[in-house]
Amino acid sequence: MLRFFGMRLTQLALVVLAVTLLFYWMLNLLPGNPCVAAFGGAATEEQIAECERDRNLDDPVIVQWAKWGGDVLTGDFGKSYLTGRSFGEALNTALPRTLLLLAYSQILALGAAIPLGLWSGYKQNSVGDKIASGGAFALLSTPVFVLGLVLILVFAVRLDWFDLSGYQPISEGLVSHFKVMFLPSITLAAGLLPIYLRLLRTDVIGTLQEDFVGTARAKGLPVRHVLIRHVLRPSSFTLLTIFGIQAAQAVNGAIVVEFLFDLDGVGSLLVSWVAAREFLLVQTLVALIAAVFVTVTTLVDLIYSVLDPRVRRK
Amino acid sequence: MSDTSTTLARVLRPDAAPRQRRHNVALLLSVGWLILVIASAVLAPWLGFLDDPHRPLAGPPEEGPSWSNWFGTDQLGRDMFARSVWGGRLSLSIAGPAVGIGIVVGGLLGVVAGYFGKWIDLGISSVVNVALALPALVFALFIVTMLGQSYLNVTIAVTILTIPAIARIARAQALRFADREFVTVADMMGARWPRLLFREVLPNVVPALASIAFLAMGIVIIAEGSLSFIGVSVGSPSITWGNILSSGKGRLEDAPHIALITGGVMFVTLMALNFVGDEMLRRLDVREARI
Numbered sequence: 001m002l003r004f005f006g007m008r009l010t011q012l013a014l015v016v017l018a019v020t021l022l023f024y025w026m027l028n029l030l031p032g033n034p035c036v037a038a039f040g041g042a043a044t045e046e047q048i049a050e051c052e053r054d055r056n057l058d059d060p061v062i063v064q065w066a067k068w069g070g071d072v073l074t075g076d077f078g079k080s081y082l083t084g085r086s087f088g089e090a091l092n093t094a095l096p097r098t099l100l101l102l103a104y105s106q107i108l109a110l111g112a113a114i115p116l117g118l119w120s121g122y123k124q125n126s127v128g129d130k131i132a133s134g135g136a137f138a139l140l141s142t143p144v145f146v147l148g149l150v151l152i153l154v155f156a157v158r159l160d161w162f163d164l165s166g167y168q169p170i171s172e173g174l175v176s177h178f179k180v181m182f183l184p185s186i187t188l189a190a191g192l193l194p195i196y197l198r199l200l201r202t203d204v205i206g207t208l209q210e211d212f213v214g215t216a217r218a219k220g221l222p223v224r225h226v227l228i229r230h231v232l233r234p235s236s237f238t239l240l241t242i243f244g245i246q247a248a249q250a251v252n253g254a255i256v257v258e259f260l261f262d263l264d265g266v267g268s269l270l271v272s273w274v275a276a277r278e279f280l281l282v283q284t285l286v287a288l289i290a291a292v293f294v295t296v297t298t299l300v301d302l303i304y305s306v307l308d309p310r311v312r313r314k
Numbered sequence: 315m316s317d318t319s320t321t322l323a324r325v326l327r328p329d330a331a332p333r334q335r336r337h338n339v340a341l342l343l344s345v346g347w348l349i350l351v352i353a354s355a356v357l358a359p360w361l362g363f364l365d366d367p368h369r370p371l372a373g374p375p376e377e378g379p380s381w382s383n384w385f386g387t388d389q390l391g392r393d394m395f396a397r398s399v400w401g402g403r404l405s406l407s408i409a410g411p412a413v414g415i416g417i418v419v420g421g422l423l424g425v426v427a428g429y430f431g432k433w434i435d436l437g438i439s440s441v442v443n444v445a446l447a448l449p450a451l452v453f454a455l456f457i458v459t460m461l462g463q464s465y466l467n468v469t470i471a472v473t474i475l476t477i478p479a480i481a482r483i484a485r486a487q488a489l490r491f492a493d494r495e496f497v498t499v500a501d502m503m504g505a506r507w508p509r510l511l512f513r514e515v516l517p518n519v520v521p522a523l524a525s526i527a528f529l530a531m532g533i534v535i536i537a538e539g540s541l542s543f544i545g546v547s548v549g550s551p552s553i554t555w556g557n558i559l560s561s562g563k564g565r566l567e568d569a570p571h572i573a574l575i576t577g578g579v580m581f582v583t584l585m586a587l588n589f590v591g592d593e594m595l596r597r598l599d600v601r602e603a604r605i
Contacts, residue, residue, distance in 0.1 A: 015444055026460055137592075141584040143536045145543045145559055146577035153566045153573070244447075251449035252540070259544045260563070270452065271544050274459045286456045290448055297447040 004305060012298040019294060020287040024065040027283055034279065035081075047081045051280070054078065068284075077284055087281055090269055097167055098265035101257065102250055104181060105188035110239075112189070113196035118227045120197070121204025133201075136194035144253045148187040148260045155183060166262045184261045188253045192246055199242055203235040237308055244300030248293055341593050344586035351583055355403040365393035367400040367553055376569040386571045388561065394572060398579050401555040404548065408469050409534040413527055416476030416534075421523050423477070424484025429492050429515050438481065445478035454537060455546055463549045468541065472534050479533075483526055487519040521598040528591030532584045539580065555580050 030037035035051035056064050071078070077087035120129040139147075156162045162183050168176040207213065208231060216226045255267030262268075266285070273282045358364060365383075370390040373383040380386070385394035427438035454471040461467040491497065497514045505514075535555075541547040542556025555576055562573030 015440075019444065019448075023456070026456070029460060137588065138585065141532070141588050142581055143539050143577075143584070145540065145556070146580055149559060149563060149566065149573045149577060152563075153570050157566050157570075248447055248449040252451035255449075255451055255455075256540050256543060270455065271546070274455060274546060279459070282456065282459060286452055289452055293447050293449060294444060297443075 005302065008298055008302060012294060015294050016291045019290045020069065021062070021065050023283055023287045023290065024068060025061055027279060028061055030279070037279070051081045055280070072284065072288075077288075078280060080278055080281060082276070082278065087284060090281075091266070091285075094264060094266045094269045097263055098254055098258065098267065100181065101184055101188065101254055101263065101265060102247075104185035105192065105250065105253075106243075108185055108189035109192035109196055113193050113200055114232065117197050117200030118204055118232060121201045121208065121231075122223070122227060124205055129201075132197065136197045139190050139194040142190070144187060144191050144256045145260055147190055148183075148257060151183050151187055152260075164261065167264055180261075180263075184257045184263060187260070188250065188257050191253045192250060195246060195249075196239065196242065199238055200235055203238050204231055207231045207234050237304065240300060240304060240307075244297050247296055251289070251293075337593060340589060344589045347582060347586045348590065351402055351579075351586075352406065354399045355406045358399050358403050361399075364399060365396040367392060367396040368551060369393070376565065376572075379571060379575070385575045386569070388558075388572050389565060389569070394558075394575060397553050397558055398555070398576055401553045401558050401576065402579070402583070404465075404552055404554045405535055405538055405556075408465070408472060408538050408548075409531050412469055412473040412476055412534045413530045415473050416480050416530060417523055417527055420477040420480030421484045421519065424481035424486075425488040425511065425516055425519055427481070428485040428488025429511055431489075431492075435485070439485065442478040442481050442485075446482065450475045450537065451540055454541055455544075458541065458546050463546065465548050465552075468538060468547050471541075472537050475537060476530050476534060480523070480526060480530060484519055484523060487522045488515055491515050491518045522595070525591050525594035525598060528587045528594065532587040532591070535580070535584060535587075 027034040027037075035048050035055060035057065056067050059067070075088070077091070079086040080090075116132055120132045123129050152164065156164050163176070163179045165180065168180045170177045204227075213226060213230055216230050217223075251267075254265065255270065257263070258265040258267040259271055266289075270282065270285055273285070354361065370392055373380065373387040373393065375387055375389055377383065377387045383393050383395065385398055388394055388397065423438055423442075427435040427442075454475055457471040457474065458467055461470065492515060497510060500510055500514050538547055538554065539556035539559070542554040543560045545557070545560065547554055547556060558576045559573055559580075562569070562576065565572055
């Protein structure tokens with residue numbers, strides 16, 4: 001067990017190092033040095049000189065990267081040389097918004113997928129199951145931005161139920177917060193729902209064939225109890241794995257959703273930095289996102305191995 | 315081993331049950347729509363009835379669908395039907411090569427990993443798994459930003475994204491066939507690894523790859539659409555489905571048809587691609603292929 005954990009964590013550290021080095025090195029592909037290339041003439045001599053000093057451009061790339069890594073680890077994420085705004089400051093306002101959006105959409109997606117999946121697997125091939133499967137198929141074919149536009153048109157423009165005025169923090173009142181966050185969360189959840197639903201349904205159909213389900217039913221336990229306590233439980237493994245994989249998918253969606261609903265989260269930050277040619281900030285952010293995701297996947301793996309010892313033997 | 319004619323016969327089974335027949339109708343509709351979209355995208359420059367997508371005031375600005383402008387007009391009065399067709403042309407001309415290269419490279423990587431196993435598999439699989447764990451759009455964004463917004467660079471970015479997913483599926487399929495009797499027999503008869511790999515294992519992976527190509531096409535169209543929606547795909551004045559939708563976003567109140575019709579065309583195209591892909595997987599028994 002300890003050996004397995006140690007192995008996975010070493011692997012994680014190596015992958016994080018490799019991925020950040022890759023993204024660090026990619027900036028050097030640009031013509032000119034990264035500082036000059038990044039600003040494309042928009043910065044003054046002093047700003048470029050400051051940047052060159054901060055980035056240790058006289059050192060070999062791998063040393064630059066190590067020093068940059070050290071800065072990041074000690075909490076110095078750099079700053080915009082054009083506006084002077086620090087990376088940490090920008091992330092401080094953006095990150096909570098993105099995390100809330102992701103959390104709400106996951107809750108909505110799972111909250112809908114679990115009952116629907118259980119029921120559709122139990123009533124396999126019924127009319128309701130077919131409608132659910134058809135709906136899931138249609139949702140899988142709808143790009144996030146198309147669905148978002150339709151929802152905006154119907155619920156914000158025509159019915160005027162929700163605001164599109166940009167982000168409202170919880171401290172400004174729960175009602176205005178949810179009025180702003182509801183449509184984006186639904187939009188993002190709609191992309192995740194069909195994947196959860198399909199997997200859960202397949203799982204449920206498989207589990208229903210098991211003897212212990214028959215026993216539970218024969219004991220006279222109500223269907224609802226059997227489905228929740230006996231059928232859902234083995235599927236929690238599948239849901240956990242998929243949750244890990246879908247986390248990356250959710251971030252893809254979040255970038256588009258934040259742009260669509262003007263939420264100014266991490267995704268919007270990324271897009272606006274790309275537009276402003278703040279390559280150094282883009283690179284730090286992308287490397288951080290990569291590190292977070294590799295870590296999340298490893299953690300999911302580790303949790304999985306604690307829950308199901310068979311995994312460790314592979 | 316599957317040759318083309320039996321594969322086709324299995325996909326279009328004539329002796330089908332009613333449920334199968336309903337699926338046949340949907341399959342024909344999907345294929346028909348895809349042919350229509352692809353043909354209009356390819357032939358766009360030579361279609362006489364198609365307006366110039368860049369010409370302003372082809373009709374009154376922001377008019378809904380009419381007889382002269384089937385899909386209505388946009389803010390500048392440009393014909394939306396022509397813009398949808400030309401947008402599809404660009405989206406497909408990115409998605410086509412991206413999926414083609416993705417299938418060849420990803421397919422080979424996956425088959426090699428699944429067939430040889432051991433450290434080759436370990437190496438390829440680790441890279442693939444890391445790539446799959448990362449949010450694809452973030453990296454497409456990064457690549458396009460670094461290399462510049464051009465047709466070639468966007469195609470490169472989305473191609474890189476398809477490779478790991480395809481490699482993973484090809485590997486799983488190759489693993490399934492690598493230990494089958496006919497491979498063992500060929501091995502014992504003295505066939506060398508290129509023959510085993512390309513003549514025995516690879517042909518069995520092809521049905522899966524062909525089905526996956528349709529699904530991958532849908533994913534690439536969405537990826538490119540997302541990039542151009544947030545303004546990071548091929549720059550203007552190029553027309554893509556994504557940037558038409560992006561411009562329609564601000565006009566939802568007065569001219570919802572701009573976003574709705576283009577979104578609808580995208581939705582139907584993606585549905586058709588997913589349906590054809592799913593049906594092929596099902597009819598070629600790709601999932602149930604294990605013994």
